Amino acid sequence: MSEQDAKPQNAARRTFLKQSGIALGGVVVGGVVGGVLLRPKPQVKVETKVETKVEEKVVEKVVEKEVEKIVPQPVYYHQALMFFSLEQFAIAEAAAERIFPQDDSGPGAKELGAAFYIDHQLAGPWGNNSRDYMMGPFPKAEPTQGMQTRLTRKEIFAIGLQGLQDYSMQKYKKGFADLSAAEQDEVLKVFEAGEAVQLEGTSTSAFFGLLRTGTLEGIYSDPLYGGNKDMQGWKMKRYPGNQPSYFNDIEKDGFIVIEPKSLHDHLNH
Amino acid sequence: MATKLPKVPVLIVGLGWAGGIIASELTKAGHKVVALERGKRAKLEDYYAMHDEVRYALRHDMMQDLSKETITFRNNDKMTALPMRTYGSFLPGDGVGGAGKHWNGVSVRFLPYDFEIYSKTVERYGKKKIPAGMTIQDWGIKWEEIEPYFDKYEKMAGISGDAEQNPMIGKRSNPYPTPPMKQTPSMKLFMEAAKKLGYNPYNGPSANLSQPYKNPDGIERAACQYCAYCERFGCEYGAKADPVVTVIPVAEKTGKLETRTHSNVLRVLHKGKKATGVVYLNTLTGEEFEQPADLVIMTSYVLNNVKLLLISQMGKPYDPATGTGVIGKNYAYQTGGGATGFFEDKEFNSYMGAGALGVCLDDFNGDNFDHSDLKFIHGGNIRHAQSGSRPIANNTVPSGTPSWGAEFKKASLKYSYRTLSVSGQGSNMPWRHHYLDLDPTYKDVYGLPLLRMTYDFEEQDREMGKFLAAKSSEILKEMGATSTVPGRDLTSYNITPYQSTHNTGGVIMGADPKSSAVNNYLQMWDYENMFVVGASAFAHNSGYNPTATVGALAYRAAEGALKYLKQGGSLV
């Protein structure tokens, strides 16, 4: 990638892109330019990912160079909140990062957008327990009888995040998001164990379980949901996302690393 | 008030595997069939962009909507049963194709021993081997009688398997229709290790096609691509045998099948010794219909087969206090024990795989080994599978590692492709105090009582679990595992973690109307024009997945239904 990539966009180039897009037709715009637009500073040479017809190759390269120059940073418009308040989001993001922290093996939950994933999931059917049996009564259950609560996951999260905040204020005189990593870990351990702090209608361990599950999902789900940003979670785990076929590799010895594909790639085919 | 519709000759309730097979056989023979299915339509094209772990594997997009209907559960009758509110232990299917759309395709026939379990156990060990309260009984059918139906089912589905007969399983009249699937490096390790230990391993019979296949109905399907999005997903290649790409199109092609979707059957109507039809709800419009029929075939999966019979007051409900009655009797499930092996210096491409890809052995299944000194009967199929591990579910770490934080992250990344598992799929015997009935408190969205499950693991299961876990560890060590961790010992049955959708019993088959609900054609003893088909007919559950045996019984029932349509009356 050249130095020029970082330069601000200019109107002439934008026009060029538009025109060449129109001139080249929908297939190329969708398959190549579209792909590049979505990719922040491509680390992998884009040509290697293009799967369009051979005759079009030369044209594609021209377009691609232009695009790389004029679109230095994508905007992740879906990184915004559907359910959390800003304060809830800050707590959830900080907690998720402790569950799966950044280290030398790769990004943590925060960079991967796991908290956005959780927010979006809570706003939808999962958060509203739309496909769960929610009719009462709700008597005390034996441990073998599974989840028995009238609260939705959304409500459990709201109560749990408030619990984290209250406990942090009480113990450290600071909000959860402002604690040191070590302090946050201490708080989360207390919540995981589930005895010291009482929550209304639920337990800290039930909340912690949801938080942990949501975080892992936010790291490794298809990027379509708002987490696993740029498939970095998959890359870190050397997971190839979804590939149409392993027919030719399934019998092979030795670990094979395959550049991941997402569901988005299926739409472009 | 229900709108009364004109009478139809044959009515099928639930269009999954069993319903699909019967619809296909009856329409091919020229009969008009109406199928009522509570869920939506399905076609191959629906499966094209399904490789999404969250939506399908974790949110169960293809399965029954529990907000409408679930079951209640308790371990014993001293507890109050409570609803399974969220998924859980098993995942009932929904819509055309049923659970046959999103099963793995492990396709193993039960053993000859299973069908005569009581007689064979008594013959070899004496009556005292069967503990008080264990209600095993013979199935009223023998291997030689049921084998041709297995053959028929396998040819329809194109089951892949070894050419040579394995000595531990029932004698086959024909080889598998397609050769075995490919073997991965870890499967090869299992084969070598098991042979070294003196066992008889073989390629797991699979409903994921090893090669393109044309079945006797003229259905052509493509070969499996080992795409790893199989269990809980539909197969975009049609390589996985699924009613939607096998039997249902055959029935549709005859022009004799009318499928009504979004049609939830609420109860079966009956008069004297005959079923007269059903009442169902169009769940889109809220309209109720009465559909009269000459012949009613219940194929609404184990749970709803039992529930609908109890609600309709058909057959004598089982009473655990006296051990009499039959509807709800001998509910059983699946148990087992296994181990995980950690391989410090080796990585496997375990993110690749197929639902039914695996190798197994039956040296410790059925009565293939001596139980004289063991505190259990039967056993389980021991298997190493490579069904394709997906990243959210696959985060195994060595014991002692925290379940979150920096250490967890390091270990979960390190071991992502360094663990293998071997496990025994344990059989499960019925007990007098394990049964299904109607819940006194909780209702479904239609106002009907939920089915109530009273079930627990017993000493028999715990002993067998330990035994199978030890054998699994032994094999893993031989496979070169640096360390092995046995699975947790069975304690009490817990409704929360997924175990298997292998529920069985409740409308069991047998030779005697006093102790069974259906005869060996799956025709009800009490209602001659009603067949109840599925794993609900199993008098116990074997150390195998159920569907091959469900398929065989469905072909048998279809033959029975055809006979009944010709001659009427009880078939045995």
Ligand SMILES: Cc1cc2nc3c(=O)[nH]c(=O)nc-3n(C[C@H](O)[C@H](O)[C@H](O)COP(=O)(O)OP(=O)(O)OC[C@H]3O[C@@H](n4cnc5c(N)ncnc54)[C@H](O)[C@@H]3O)c2cc1C
């Ligand atoms: C994730 C998963 C993996 C599995 N893997 C394997 C495997 O590898 N090997 C194996 O042998 N088995 C496996 N199974 C089990 C297998 O799917 C079932 O044994 C099989 O589908 C049972 O067939 P069935 O016809 O009895 O029920 P289904 O195929 O489930 O069909 C029942 C149908 O009845 C309909 N229905 C229910 N109630 C009503 C009502 N009131 N009115 C109208 N319609 C109704 C349902 O919507 C459904 O379509 C698996 C199951 C699951 C869920």
Ligand code: SF4
């Ligand atoms: S693993 Fe094979 S059978 Fe299963 S969905 Fe993929 S291609 Fe189909």
